[in-house]
Amino acid sequence: MAKTVMIVDDSASLRQVVGIALRGAGYEVIEGCDGKDALSKLNGQKVHLVISDVNMPNMDGITFVKNLKQIPAYKFTPVIMLTTESQEGKKQEGQAAGARAWVVKPFQPAQMLAAVSKLVMP
């Protein structure tokens, strides 16, 4: 059974490209355009990995991960956060929220794929 990955980012094009890369590798992908949207879309659905941007409107990435980890079904779900070099402080906040993996923006699709497959095999 294919593993499901959720990508949460306010950029539709980023979601699209990551989606193409992950689907090509055999993952199923669901998208969320911000934290709020992602939480409502998940709604108890099984996901194996969540990729989330930090900076988003409505609900930012850190708050989103904090909320996500409160839901028992997603307690053990690995999270990859997307950061920029200038967000060292955010990294600590993210770690406190429960995220362990980081990918620095901007990245190439292959880099994202490598990071994902370290955590979840398709």
Add this chain to the structure above:
Amino acid sequence: MELDQALQTFIVESRELLEAMEESLLGLESSPDDHDAINAIFRAAHTIKGSGGLFGLDGIVAFTHVVENVLDRVRSGEVPINGDLIALLLSCRDYIGMLVDQIAADSAAQPDKETEATGIMLLNQLRTYQAGEKKQSPISATAQSQPRMAVVPPPDGTVESDHWHISLRFGHDVLRNGMDPLAFIRYLDNMGKIIHVVTLPDAMPLAPDMDPESCYLGFEIDFHGDGVDKTTIEGVFEFVRDDCTLRILPPHSRIEEYTRLINELPEDKIHLGELLVNSGSLTRKELDEALHLQQILRAEYSQEAAPKLGDILVEQRVVQPELVDAALGKQKLAKENKAQESKLIRIQADKLDQLINLVGEMVIAGAATSLLAQRTCDPALHEATSTLSRLVEEIRDSALQLRMVQIGETFNRFNRVVRDVSKDLGKDIGLSICGAETELDKSVVEKIGDPLMHLVRNSMDHGIEKAEVRRQRGKPAKGTVHLNAYHESGSIVVEVGDDGGGLNREKIFAKALEKGLITASQNLSDVEVYGLIFEAWFSTAEQVTNLSGRGVGMDVVRRNIEALRGTVEIDSREGIGTTVKIRLPLTLAIIDGFLMGVGSASYVVPLDMVMECIELDEAERRESRESNYINLRGTVLPFIRLRDHFRERSKVSRRENIVVVQYAGQKAGLVVDELMGEFQTVIKPLGKLFGNLKGISGSTILGSGEVALILDVPALIQRAASRDAQLLACSQAEQIVA
């Protein structure tokens, strides 16, 4: 194409974002404190940059990165928002819009010159707001993170008994953090081949104590990967690095390679850890951990009892002991080199000169004190002054030693010269060096370089024959130039020799005649004839090469050497080779002299040149009054009466002595009244007025304050020998007449 669609989405999205950005910027003009607006602008730039990177739109990424940075500073309040900044940001917005439009028209298009110029101008303006910019550009950040992420090509399936060994102990929280240990191991398998995995459940507690959400497992993995390095393997566990203990031990076959790498590293790295990290056998993270551990251990034990870094690394099983040994060896070498460097102090030459001058004055003052002490006949004072003068002597030697350098460095420069010149000449010539450790005064070493260069080139050009000629003469095809240096009776001899054709006596003689340097009737020894080549404009080479043969040079060589109070002579045997001997004084400032008295005057000769002193008894005095030579144990010893030579008019003393001196293989006697023994001589140059005085090379001051002349022994020997020859010629002529 799906990706094309995605790009279209990007373009539409970017335009929307840019419009929102414009709106917010305009809004800021009326209400500059609107935080939501500032956030929206920042997010727009941030999103465009992030998405642009995915499509590899480096132009947009690089530009937006700077905009984002400035906006970040605005957001944090470091940069106040004002009309100028809003205007600039609006231009930037337009510029990004232009870049997006270009991509919309043709996704592969590069911005034209005009667009580029606008971009650069805007970037320059932005920079003024961007004080704390990090050095890393987004591009380099990408490049840096790439190797970590790079997917390693799958192995070709070859099986080897030699494997990486990876020890993994996961932390209890790893599952709670959403990390699946198995996923990493599977990923590792993608990079190569996992040969063997041992799961270690040892940490598992009894069932009642076990927390199903905790991870208790450890793994020992044998892994084979082609072209995989330690950093790559560590990169696999990047996301759990903080939650697990990881030990990666390279395969044994790698040890050799790492050892080689360690040895090839530049020697300036002196830290063991740095050496290992640079060779790739240790990762930065492993080093940091080991150093941290060492810190803790140091706090526990005393400073000395704490284990060494190498031991910690081996104990932690991150490197093999062999590699630590190799790195330690290298470290020792580097340390030694550093120690050698630190042994040397650079000081200004004139400071040394001043010191030596002062030492000279001290020697004179010391001599005066000794003299006074002797006169007072106070044994205690006498004792004290003799200790003092011994110390002064040692200080003198040490001070002079400071100026001494080995000639080896000067000699070694010729390796390159010989190599290059032999290539130019098309001859096969090697260089052999002897006596490189011979020391001489720094100022002499500096000045001897040019004459040596000339002599070496001469030897190579004129001395050593072409290979075919050499073979005909039964010599090895490869010619050799010798450089040699050694000490000989108070002077240093530097030899430049070759195993070439030697000088042609007849040719030189004929040439000298032609130039009018000599007359046909002159009876010259070999050395004298060879010496003619040092005359100006003298060249016997039929062809002038670009190296030598123009007849300038050899006379310059002689002049340079004479300026150093040295002499030069040539020894040559036709068909076998030529050796040029340069004889130079050992030091130029203070010497051990031998003091002697004639009448009321005192004279000094360098002690190194004194062979022996003999008393001239009454019989010999009478016998030698006319002849000026004596029979010294069966050999003829010509001598000079200093009394006559310097026209000393005082009463002839009852006893006379002969001081036998030697220079350059020749001996002569100096007849003096009194022998006063060894004397530390500070050489004071004679004034210009006495510059041309023959037989005197300088003066010195005695303890009593009197002046003593230093005799120029080579000149005196020359004189004695030539007068000897003249006398011989005269007596022969008399015989013929008779």
